[in-house]
Amino acid sequence: MRKKSLLEAFKQTQYQISGHGRRNIQVLKEALLNIDGQQESDLYGKGKIIEEFQTKVAKFLGKESAVFFPSGTMAQQIALRIWCDEKGLNKVAYHPLSHLEIHEEDGLKKLHNIEPILLADKKRLIVMEDVMNMGKDVACLLLELPQREIGGQLPDYKTLESISTYCREHHIKLHLDGARLFEILPYYKKSAAEICSLFDSVYVSFYKGIGGIAGAILAGDETFTEESKIWKRRHGGDLISLYPYIISSNFYFDQRLNKMNEYYEDAKELANFFNQCQGISTNPLVPASNMFHVHFDMPKEKLESTLIAIYEKTGIGITSYVKETSVKSCYCEISIGDQYCIIPKDELRRLFEMLIK
Numbered sequence: 178m179r180k181k182s183l184l185e186a187f188k189q190t191q192y193q194i195s196g197h198g199r200r201n202i203q204v205l206k207e208a209l210l211n212i213d214g215q216q217e218s219d220l221y222g223k224g225k226i227i228e229e230f231q232t233k234v235a236k237f238l239g240k241e242s243a244v245f246f247p248s249g250t251m252a253q254q255i256a257l258r259i260w261c262d263e264k265g266l267n268k269v270a271y272h273p274l275s276h277l278e279i280h281e282e283d284g285l286k287k288l289h290n291i292e293p294i295l296l297a298d299k300k301r302l303i304v305m306e307d308v309m310n311m312g313k314d315v316a317c318l319l320l321e322l323p324q325r326e327i328g329g330q331l332p333d334y335k336t337l338e339s340i341s342t343y344c345r346e347h348h349i350k351l352h353l354d355g356a357r358l359f360e361i362l363p364y365y366k367k368s369a370a371e372i373c374s375l376f377d378s379v380y381v382s383f384y385k386g387i388g389g390i391a392g393a394i395l396a397g398d399e400t401f402t403e404e405s406k407i408w409k410r411r412h413g414g415d416l417i418s419l420y421p422y423i424i425s426s427n428f429y430f431d432q433r434l435n436k437m438n439e440y441y442e443d444a445k446e447l448a449n450f451f452n453q454c455q456g457i458s459t460n461p462l463v464p465a466s467n468m469f470h471v472h473f474d475m476p477k478e479k480l481e482s483t484l485i486a487i488y489e490k491t492g493i494g495i496t497s498y499v500k501e502t503s504v505k506s507c508y509c510e511i512s513i514g515d516q517y518c519i520i521p522k523d524e525l526r527r528l529f530e531m532l533i534k
Contacts, residue, residue, distance in 0.1 A: 195511050195512050256317075340375075386437065493520060
């Protein structure tokens with residue numbers, strides 16, 4: 178008899194700790210429920226449906242202009258290409274665990290001939306000293322807030338202000354990988370516009386904390402965004418219509434933006450539960466947003482078997498995957514959304530009693 182996988186067991190649970198629920202067709206159906214079927218779609222980046230959303234998000238971010246992209250990968254490579262061309266330099270700087278470095282098959286290097294300068298090491302955030310030592314022959318510095326691959330850690334706001342000032346004084350463009358920008362607003366207690374004012378260009382995602390189908394916004398001044406539209410066409414991102422992505426992004430943006438503080442508080446509560454279990458710890462100890470990593474002092478295969486048994490007894494899924502860190506340890510990522518608050522507290526306590534045992 179074939180052994181059940183962790184993913185299969187997770188899908189069969191009644192409750193899931195992470196996310197907004199299952200990524201199924203219902204996500205789009207809900208977004209389309211009150212949309213007039215006669216409304217015209219966007220057409221190659223033009224039309225009321227896309228232009229109004231771009232204007233709405235640009236205003237929220239405090240930027241002059243914004244462009245909707247089908248993917249953040251496309252948007253960020255284009256942003257860095259524009260800044261490199263403007264300065265006549267093919268070097269950019271970012272963290273060694275940036276999405277561009279570990280998840281994009283060297284797209285920045287192969288498609289744009291841009292050389293990355295990796296700052297800091299893999300276990301910590303970029304600090305002011307790293308920026309000052311990176312050299313001045315860099316067209317752009319990219320900061321990811323929060324730094325996902327190390328548990329969603331964030332620098333303090335004064336560090337951001339210092340880095341921004343340094344970059345402007347040395348004519349280095351500063352780009353924000355704000356895939357999870359909405360999720361960090363409660364931590365900084367700042368508006369999106371205040372944070373984005375420190376950066377020359379900003380990318381935000383609409384499928385992570387917001388929970389849309391897919392899609393991203395790239396924002397900056399009008400000269401920058403007009404150039405990004407040309408590169409969007411060159412990348413094949415100017416689909417004839419993007420309205421399913423735009424409608425779902427707009428719908429869930431309105432529905433979930435004001436819940437980010439709730440998700441943040443729930444994440445801190447949940448991390449505390451994990452940290453009370455021997456052999457389990459979170460990174461960071463206290464989450465800086467709605468996401469964090471959970472580390473287990475147990476071999477991956479043994480943990481998966483343990484979790485499957487717990488899922489079957491409690492009906493609560495913690496994670497659908499576990500990543501190995503050594504032969505004796507592993508971790509998973511947690512991102513709090515709408516699902517956490519619907520789990521009965523008694524059932525949640527029972528789950529952690531079993532984890533402790």
